[in-house]
Amino acid sequence: MKIYQKELMACDWYHIPPDEIVLFCSFSEYDIPVGYVFNTITDAGSRILVTDTITLKGVTQQFWKPFDSIPKGWKTIARFSFQHGVPDAISAMPQLESWYANDNFLYLKGALKEL
Secondary structure, three states, rough: OOOEEEEOOOOOOOOOOOEEEEEEOOOOOOOOEEOEEEEEEOOOOOOOEEEEEEEEEEEOOOOOEEEEEOOOOOOOEEEEEEOOOOHHHOOOOOOOOOOOOOOOOEEOOOOOOOO
C-alpha cells in the first residue's frame, strides 16, 4: 500500500498526539482493519527506511465518515501511530494537494498480524 502525507482541513482527527500522523493511502491490495499492525516502511526500491510498531488507528474517505478498515481498492485517509514517534521519513514527505498519486510515496509492509 502506498502512503502519502495529506493536509487535513477540518475533522475530529485535527488534534492528534505527537506519535500519530494522518496519511493519504493509495489503492490498497487488501482490506486492512483498524488496529492492524505494520512493522516496516520502505521506499519504492524496497529499501527499509523505518522499523517500528505502526498501528492503523482510524480510516475515513468521504465526508470524514469513519470506516472500520481500509477497503481493498480504495484511496483513503488513515491515522497511524508509531511506537517510537513519527519518523523523519514520514514527516519529511511533501503534502499532497489532491487525491491523485505522485512520485513521493512510501510503502507500509511487514505486518505483525496476519490479514
